Amino acid sequence: MSTDTTGRQATRVRPEDPVRMIMSTPVATVDSGASVLDAATELVADETGAVLVTGAGALGLLSERDVLTLVGTGVDLAAIQVVDVMTEDLVWARPDDTVAAVAHQMVEAKVRHLPVGDGRHAVGIVSLRDLTAVLVAAIRGGTPPVPGR
Template sequence: MTTAREIMTPDATCVGAQETVVEAAKKMASLGVGALPICGDDNKLKGMLTDRDIVVKVLGAGKDPAETKAGDLAQGEAVTIGADDEAEEILRTMTEHKVRRLPVIDGHTLVGIVAQADVARSLPDPQVGELLEAMSS
């Protein structure tokens, strides 16, 4: 069976919890991604920051993106998947938590990201269809 390690995008770039939202947005733009994991000084995952978070929680709320820290937008414990977890667990976790991207951890170390697009490229059409249907409802 296919595992997260096999379909993930490896070497995920973190935004530091103390970096500003402007710095995070610049990283997203240069990497061509819509989300970044937020990592603390201890290099542990603190959450995920999406382009939507920047628009809604910072710009839409009238906050200054040059003053707002990425870590201020981390909400509780991040939803993750283990590197050796199988595809069914990826699908279940994405569906249950309604997330399009899952940080992949090996022990306590961030090793990659599984995005909805990675799932779509790697799994049979019926499984992908079920995920897309669940995410759209």
């Protein structure tokens, strides 16, 4: 085990390790009735690329790409509710799924963010950025930064 730049002990993450080792926690959330503008503000405040949409039985994901797509159309983001534009059919990973399996799952599903949990309650989220950090660290022989901690 090595020490990272913050003085914490760092563990080298391998493709066969569980995704819980690289997932970001806590998960940024926004209520389904919130405006897209409010969700965009949350994305910026949490420095994240996606928020989990919760409330009123709705469970989805809104990403920075979703927001940019709307901005490109010139619509008023304050006038659109998250529930109307979120991705609803989410692909999930379980905390014990391997990093390699989750990477494959994301490529197959063509998604950039994947909630980690039981299919209804998220305990984390993994992004392509998280997976890239593992890949770069493996190439360099180092340890990727641990997101959300």
